[in-house]
Amino acid sequence: xxxxxxxKATVKALWSKISKSADxxxxxxxxxxxxxxxxxxxxxxxxxxxxAGSSSVKAHGKKVMGGIGLAVSKxxxxxxxxxxxxxxxxxxLRVDPANFKLLSHCILVVIGTMFPQDFPxxxxxxxxxxxxxxxxxxxxxxx
Amino acid sequence: xxxxxxxxxxxxxGIFSNLDYDDIGPKALCRxxxxxxxxxxxxxxxxxxxxxxxxxxNQRIADHGITVLHGMDRALKNMDNIKATYAExxxxxxxxLHVDPDNFKLLSDCLTIVxxxxxxxxFTADVQAAFQKFLTVVVSALGRQYH
Numbered sequence: 001x002x003x004x005x006x007x008k009a010t011v012k013a014l015w016s017k018i019s020k021s022a023d024x025x026x027x028x029x030x031x032x033x034x035x036x037x038x039x040x041x042x043x044x045x046x047x048x049x050x051x052a053g054s055s056s057v058k059a060h061g062k063k064v065m066g067g068i069g070l071a072v073s074k075x076x077x078x079x080x081x082x083x084x085x086x087x088x089x090x091x092x093l094r095v096d097p098a099n100f101k102l103l104s105h106c107i108l109v110v111i112g113t114m115f116p117q118d119f120p121x122x123x124x125x126x127x128x129x130x131x132x133x134x135x136x137x138x139x140x141x142x143x
Numbered sequence: 144x145x146x147x148x149x150x151x152x153x154x155x156x157g158i159f160s161n162l163d164y165d166d167i168g169p170k171a172l173c174r175x176x177x178x179x180x181x182x183x184x185x186x187x188x189x190x191x192x193x194x195x196x197x198x199x200x201n202q203r204i205a206d207h208g209i210t211v212l213h214g215m216d217r218a219l220k221n222m223d224n225i226k227a228t229y230a231e232x233x234x235x236x237x238x239x240l241h242v243d244p245d246n247f248k249l250l251s252d253c254l255t256i257v258x259x260x261x262x263x264x265x266f267t268a269d270v271q272a273a274f275q276k277f278l279t280v281v282v283s284a285l286g287r288q289y290h
Binding site: 028031032034035036052105108109112113114116119121122124125128 | 173174177178180195199252255256257259260261262263264266268269271272275
């Protein structure tokens with residue numbers, strides 16, 4: 001399900017509206033994932049504090065959204081654009097790719113709560129496809 | 144059997160008692176048909192679905208969205224035995240409607256996002272967790288009788 005020109009334009013337009021809230025979106029989405037899918041906490045056993053508003057969650061949420069912003073800028077070739085990140089996830093972090101779907105869903109929920117007017121179904125479908133393609137690009141180097 | 148905390152029961156009942164079924168039901172089903180277009184396969188007899196506008200204006204789809212959402216009332220009233228409560232509906236979806244059970248999850252994800260958009264900041268992580276746990280149990284029960 002590759003991205004059409006319309007998908008890319010829609011994602012870029014939405015990103016321009018929401019990117020100034022990227023840090024907040026990232027922290028909220030990450031915390032939701034840890035709460036709604038507790039199995040995801042295994043990747044963060046080294047954090048002293050997994051509660052809402054913790055500095056670890058905030059910092060990491062910001063980092064994740066930085067990656068999403070990078071993906072938006074490399075939307076025409078996600079596999080190439082996210083190669084370094086894929087290497088990192090594949091060889092160092094070794095996050096099971098199933099978790100990308102969980103975080104993607106939480107990102108969509110947060111966009112829905114924070115920007116309901118900007119997130120009708122026609123936009124949702126493009127963002128869902130985009131995040132799925134980001135997940136695919138992140139999985140590129142796994143095996 | 145699924146264990147529910149008092150907090151989870153309160154959250155789930157709270158969401159549904161404040162829900163405008165006539166608004167949320169159609170929105171959730173429309174979103175599913177637009178975001179996951181292959182789910183339109185079950186609605187061939189419902190009239191025009193050829194673009195997002197047509198889907199959103201389709202009264203039969205809207206009515207069906209309300210019906211589906213009210214279908215969850217049964218689970219609400221029988222939270223301690225959702226599996227048995229949906230046995231008959233599961234058979235119906237399998238034998239008569241021939242719905243791929245993977246599609247139940249797609250609709251439940253869309254419902255989550257529609258409810259989240261309605262509730263805004265009140266849809267906290269804990270609320271999301273309880274709501275999704277409920278939907279997961281419903282989805283599982285609906286798929287239970289497939290063979």
